[in-house]
Amino acid sequence: MSNLFTTAEVASHKDAAAGMYIIVDDGVYNITDFADEHPGGAKILKRVAGKDATKQFWKYHNDNVLKKYGAKLKIGTVKESVKL
Template sequence: MTTTYTKSQVASHTTDAAGMWIIIDGDVYDVTKFKDEHPGGPKILKRVAGKDASKQFWKYHNDGVLKKYKPKLQVGTISDAKL
C-alpha cells in the first residue's frame, strides 16, 4: 500500500536533515541522497524541495527518466492532489 502525504507535509521536507522531498504528478519523491548524483547539480533540487516540481521536471526530462528513478526514489503520493 502506498503512503499518502499532504502538500503541507511535503513542504516541511526541504533540508538534508528533514529529507528533501519533491512532488511530480502527484507522486512524492525523496531526492535527499540523489541530489549529489543529479546531472544538473544539487542546487536545482534544493530550489524545488518541498514543492510540486512537475513543471520544471517535464521541461528538462522525458518519461524514461521518471520510469528509471521512480522505484528507487518514490516514497508516496499526494492525498490532496488535483489530478
C-alpha cells in the same frame, strides 16, 4: 505503495536535515540522497525541495527518467490535488 502525504507534509521536507521531498504529478519522491548524483547538480533540486516540481521536471526530462529513477525514489503520493 500506500504512503499518502499532504502538500504541507512535503513542504516540511525542504532541506537535507529534514530530508528533501518533491512532488511530480501526484508522486512524492525522496531526493535527499539523489541530489548529489543529479546530472544538473544538487543546487537545482534544493530549489524545488518541499514543492511541486512537476512543471520544472517535465520541462527538462522525459518519461524515461521516471522509469529509470522513479521506483528507487518514490515514497508515496499526495492525497489532495496539487494546485500550484
